[in-house]
Amino acid sequence: MSARSSTTATAAPTTPGAGPDVAGTSAAPLRAAAPLDVARIRADFPILGLEVGGKPLVYLDNAASSQMPRPVIDRLVRYQSEEHSNIHRAVHHLSETATTGYEAARRTLSRFINAREEREVIFTSGTTEGINLVAHGWGRKFVGAGDEIILTVLEHHSNIVPWQMLAAEKGATIRVVPINDAGELLVGEYEALFNARTRIVAVGHVSNALGSVNPVERMIAFAHARGVPVLIDGAQAAPHLAVDVQALDCDFYAFSGHKMCGPTGIGVLYGRAHLLEAMHPFKGGGDMIHTVTFEKTTYNTIPHKFEAGTPPIAAAIGLGAAVDYLSGLGMASIAAHEHALLRHATDRLRDLPGVRIVGTAHDKAAVLSFAIDGIHPHDVGTLLNQEGVAVRTGHHCAQPLMKRLGVSATSRASFAFYNTLAEVDALVAGIRSVQKVFA
Numbered sequence: 001m002s003a004r005s006s007t008t009a010t011a012a013p014t015t016p017g018a019g020p021d022v023a024g025t026s027a028a029p030l031r032a033a034a035p036l037d038v039a040r041i042r043a044d045f046p047i048l049g050l051e052v053g054g055k056p057l058v059y060l061d062n063a064a065s066s067q068m069p070r071p072v073i074d075r076l077v078r079y080q081s082e083e084h085s086n087i088h089r090a091v092h093h094l095s096e097t098a099t100t101g102y103e104a105a106r107r108t109l110s111r112f113i114n115a116r117e118e119r120e121v122i123f124t125s126g127t128t129e130g131i132n133l134v135a136h137g138w139g140r141k142f143v144g145a146g147d148e149i150i151l152t153v154l155e156h157h158s159n160i161v162p163w164q165m166l167a168a169e170k171g172a173t174i175r176v177v178p179i180n181d182a183g184e185l186l187v188g189e190y191e192a193l194f195n196a197r198t199r200i201v202a203v204g205h206v207s208n209a210l211g212s213v214n215p216v217e218r219m220i221a222f223a224h225a226r227g228v229p230v231l232i233d234g235a236q237a238a239p240h241l242a243v244d245v246q247a248l249d250c251d252f253y254a255f256s257g258h259k260m261c262g263p264t265g266i267g268v269l270y271g272r273a274h275l276l277e278a279m280h281p282f283k284g285g286g287d288m289i290h291t292v293t294f295e296k297t298t299y300n301t302i303p304h305k306f307e308a309g310t311p312p313i314a315a316a317i318g319l320g321a322a323v324d325y326l327s328g329l330g331m332a333s334i335a336a337h338e339h340a341l342l343r344h345a346t347d348r349l350r351d352l353p354g355v356r357i358v359g360t361a362h363d364k365a366a367v368l369s370f371a372i373d374g375i376h377p378h379d380v381g382t383l384l385n386q387e388g389v390a391v392r393t394g395h396h397c398a399q400p401l402m403k404r405l406g407v408s409a410t411s412r413a414s415f416a417f418y419n420t421l422a423e424v425d426a427l428v429a430g431i432r433s434v435q436k437v438f439a
């Protein structure tokens with residue numbers, strides 16, 4: 001079945017509660033979601049019409065980076081053709097236009113995650129930079145020798161290494177929340193890790209390797225009852241669920257533009273205003289200062305305190321356009337469609353002899369990791385590519401998780417709202433032909 005013929009398939013929203021569920025109380029009820037017109041949506045994505053080695057592209061590597069629709073591409077072209085200049089620093093027409101566009105993008109992002117105030121939205125280069133910003137700006141000020149930082153075994157390296165670097169510098173300790181064999185966090189164990197030295201919790205909203213949706217609301221409430229702030233790595237949630245930082249009540253929330261139809265090199269760190277105000281700046285330079293003398297520098301107000309130097313103006317405006325596009329489709333509709341894809345893929349892979357799904361949490365979003373008996377994931381990815389099917393193989397920047405699961409790598413199909421049930425079938429057909437090569 002080809003990707004092209006699949007463009008007419010529209011997955012209807014499914015009833016929640018059966019099979020893997022797209023969860024999170026911050027997501028709108030799936031029942032209310034209008035079905036997506038996937039054929040129309042796919043026409044917005046020029047890249048989805050590509051062929052790879054003579055086969056229609058079946059792009060199932062969205063957790064690594066998603067594709068960009070025409071309205072976002074057009075917005076970037078318009079910015080570069082008609083609006084570009086440096087921002088915040090001049091009174092001429094182009095500088096004012098670019099500044100207006102950049103700050104409008106901040107407003108769009110602020111509404112997208114329901115921040116209380118626009119100044120709580122800091123543009124970063126991506127999730128990685130957002131987490132590093134908090135580890136440096138908050139951690140270096142408020143974490144000391146003997147303090148403890150709680151992470152989970154599911155984390156992406158981006159949400160491990162910055163904390164390890166901080167812990168090494170300060171003499172602090174990392175405590176790790178374990179999972180069960182399905183890939184679900186053990187919340188009782190999480191709660192047992194708390195003590196008087198616990199300073200911060202950093203946890204992913206959705207696991208990039210397994211798709212598990214973590215019970216972050218409950219974890220945040222427990223931490224807050226003990227006065228401990230929580231950072232959420234939302235890289236794999238913001239593209240798939242309706243994120244409401246006020247409903248979550250998180251202190252920091254980091255995500256990346258390129259995983260949600262925006263450009264690379266741009267992301268957002270949400271932080272509560274009073275925490276951001278109390279933090280050290282992360283990078284020094286232009287725009288983040290109020291006054292500079294050789295004796296002393298005073299810093300700008302938030303968010304500018306954390307946006308040193310010329311920011312990625314075009315990319316921020318492009319991310320604003322991407323978020324407008326997603327909002328136009330509706331995050332509840334996106335979640336419902338991806339839920340249908342995930343369930344179909346789960347059902348089909350379960351039926352395949354010699355294939356094991358890795359990660360069977362009750363609440364999952366848009367990610368399906370699997371292993372094929374006797375075939376290395378690298379070979380799986382290479383042979384699927386010959387069928388035009390793009391999946392990711394490897395440790396998914398989650399080596400501690402792979403160790404816990406007793407595997408060195410998995411193959412991972414990850415879905416977006418523009419994927420179709422027929423593309424899932426193409427994946428299954430591809431897996432069958434991989435098995436035949438090794439039979």
Ligand SMILES: Cc1ncc(COP(=O)(O)O)c(C=O)c1O
Nearest residue numbers: 126127128156158208235236256
């Ligand atoms: C859960 C998670 N956190 C962090 C990151 C890092 O994102 P970026 O490379 O865009 O900074 C990723 C990227 O795959 C991710 O999946």
